[in-house]
Amino acid sequence: MNIPSFAHPVLSCADAKQYESKLMTDDAAEWAAMQKAGAGISRCIMRDYQELRPLPDHMRILALVGKGHNGGDALLACGELLAHFPRARVDLIxxxxxxxxxxxxxxxxxxxxxxxxxxRFEVESxxxxxxLLDSISEGRGFHICLDGLLGMDFRPPxxxxxxxxxQAVNDYDAIDLRAAVDLPSGAGDEASELKFEADFSYATGIAKKPLFEGIANCGRVRYLDLGFYNHPEAEALDGAEYVLTPRILKPLNKLRPASVDKRKFGHLxxxxxxxxxxxxxxxxxxxxxxxxxxxxxxxxxxxxxAALSAQVPEAMWVPWPETSNGTLNPRAIPLLMDRIxxxxxxxxxxxLGHDRNTELLAQDMATKxxxxxxxxxxxxxxxxxEIAQKRKSSYGKIVVTPHMGEFMRIAKITEPDYDPETLLSFSRIYNVITLLKGANTRICDGETILYNTTGGPVLSRGGSGDLLSGLIAGMIAQNNSDEMTAVARGAMxxxxxxxxxARARGQIxxxxxxxxxxxxxxxxxxxxNSRTRGLGLS
Known part of the structure; x- marks a missing residue:
């Protein structure tokens, strides 16, 4: 299949291992990938920690080191952090x-x-x-804990x-930021009930499917593009799930032609x-x-x-007659259709408000x-x-932007469901593009799911969804022939x-x-433009 230039496949651990074996043909290739991973992880940590506070010069870092490549990635990341913060202290278990x-x-x-x-960790409880952690940190705790114990080869128990x-590290409350290399230890195609409780999981080279199970099973996901998909072997990969990279924004990062006017960029x-x-x-x-x-x-x-127009004079404002409830009167839809x-x-x-009048208005919009x-x-x-199912193929797509509670209602399911097949089936049956909001936002057209891992808890406040819908709709208005890409671009x-x-002002x-x-x-x-540094972490 043709891999989108702005997204990379999400693979199971088994498929990722098989694919990596085709790329890592000798120690030199593996070492080069590990060095990129270590450098990428350190950059991520330095950025992500700033959501708490500026990084201290005398940073205290705890690294949990297994015997495999994840342990090596963690060690290399520690070396990079020491290069930036020579006064930091690194303790390895x-x-x-x-x-x-x-x-x-x-x-x-x-x-x-x-x-x-x-x-050495040789305790029994x-x-x-x-x-031991108190002794290592001299009672001061750690700014960062980096988990490099187990990799994608893990099998329970x-x-x-x-x-x-x-368990001891999970329960130890004197750690500011907990970061996992690739996958939290205990996670995998077959997961243990006990896992390292990561605030961030730094997916190195390939984003694995266990990272996207549930709402935030592995903390916040950061995908580190190490250039694995530049290889010809990538053409043979198949699947429906992809992780977005910031290259989706490339068309917005160019100079606009000198001869264009405002109509060139759409009307929303x-x-x-x-x-x-x-x-x-x-x-x-x-x-x-x-x-x-x-x-x-x-x-x-x-x-x-009138009051709203004074706050955003760049937009044109059309007053709409109201019902007795203060909502938009559906009988006034000619105001829109005469200008459509x-x-x-x-x-x-x-x-919009939630009453029978606005329900009729929404139905009219979907129909007309x-x-x-x-x-x-x-x-x-x-x-x-339901109306979207019957829209003509020549019509533009209907895009819905629910959170899980809203998705349960419109999809007629009784409990939260993050199974990719559920989202694919819903979008395909109803002929809609679905943006399912969450810790990892899922964008689906019935054939493909795009994961947007950017954002974070700073968005857990009223109005975030309103900003998102305005950005997404603005992107679609500029490119209404490829709604899926426009939606993903707005989300990114x-x-x-x-x-x-969050990094400038905190999450709260x-x-x-x-x-x-x-x-x-x-x-x-x-x-x-970079194939190896576009980490989506700006």
Whole structure:
């Protein structure tokens, strides 16, 4: 199959091992990959830690080192961190003697001689493990704990002393950031019930399927592109799941032609808001204006349209008659349809309110608008996806943007379900593109799932979804012939801006709309041309 230039396959551990065996034909190739992985992991840690606070010069690092390549990656990452922070202290807990390490892991350890302290974990209980960790850190805990114990070859059960070590570290609360190399120890195609509880998992070279099971089973995922998919062997890979890379933003990272005008970049219509919930519409319009779309027209409740227009004068505002509930009156749909020839995409739902009138309005939009239509928030109705089934093939796609609770309702399932086949089946049956929001956002057209791993807990606040829908719809308006790519591009941009916000101001004491101020920096600083450094971590 043709692998998208902006996404890389997600493989099972077994398939990843088989594929790597075709690339790593000698020790030199394996060592080069390990060096790239170590450097990438260290860069990730230095960026991700900033969501807590600036990295201290006297950083305390704990590395859990197994005898295989994951242990070697962890050791090389420690070496890179020491190069940036020479006053840092690195303590290693080895689960095997140096003589039992695999050759490349032993080589990585030798490179740290004289710069780290080594410890053997030979305790028999979690309590003794905590005492050892207190002793190693002199009671001060650790800024970073790096898990390089087990790799993708792991098969349950988790044996002693590894089970005691992992449980002791999981329960030890004096660790700021817990990072796993490739996969958390205990995870794999067959997982142990006990796993290293990672805040971040740094997928080195290949993103493995266990990273995407559940909502955040392995913490936040960072995919490190090591160039594995530049190889001709990649053409033989098959599958439906892919992880996005920042190269999807490449078309936005170029100079625009001198001769174009605003109409070249599309015209987005946004229908939403209510008398008691105007803010959601306002945020979607603000994000859409920032998306690069040429024109934005917002259809807002007549009681708030003037006030909203004063806050975003770049958009055109059309007052819409209201019902007695302060929601948009569905009888006024000619206001939109009389102008629809000017639009290239439509967004329906932000702040719309949830009553029978808005339900009828959403249904009308799905039935009458031939353009791509994004349904978000209160626009997400079961009847809308049923109508999508019957849309003509010449019509633009309907895009739905649920979180899991909303997905359960429109998909008519009774419990959270992250099985890829469930999402593929839903999107295929209803003929929609689904953006399923979560720790790893899934974008699906019924044939392919694209995972967007950017973003983070800073987005767990009201209004984040409104900004996302505005960005996505703005991207579609600019490129309404490839809605799937446009949706993924908006999601990636949103997530990378969120990461920049969190690193600058933390995850907690921020305003949702501050994210908008970090959008320009994403495009202006991201190296989307590099095949080995485009880590999606800007």
């Amino acid at each position: 080895l689960t095997a003697s140096p003589d039992d390490l695999k050759p490349l892991c032993a080589r990585a350890l030798k490179g740290l001689e004289g710069r780290v302290k080594r410890h 979690v309590e003794q493990g905590h005492d 988790l044996r002693s002393p590894l089970d005691v070590l992992i 219509f946004i229908v939403g808001g209510s008398a008691y919930m105007p803010g959601a519409l306002l945020m979607s319009v603000q994000a859409a204006v920032r998306s690069g779309v040429g024109l934005v027209t917002a259809f807002a409740p007549e009681s708030v349209a 020839s000017m639009a290239s995409a439509v967004l329906v739902g932000p702040g 608008v031939e353009l791509p239509v994004v349904f978000d928030a209160d626009g997400l109705r079961s009847r809308v996806v 941009l949103h997530g990378l801006a969120a990461q920049r916000l 004491m921020v305003n949702t709309t501050q994210l908008l101020d970090y959008l320009p920096d994403v495009l202006r600083s991201l190296d989307v």
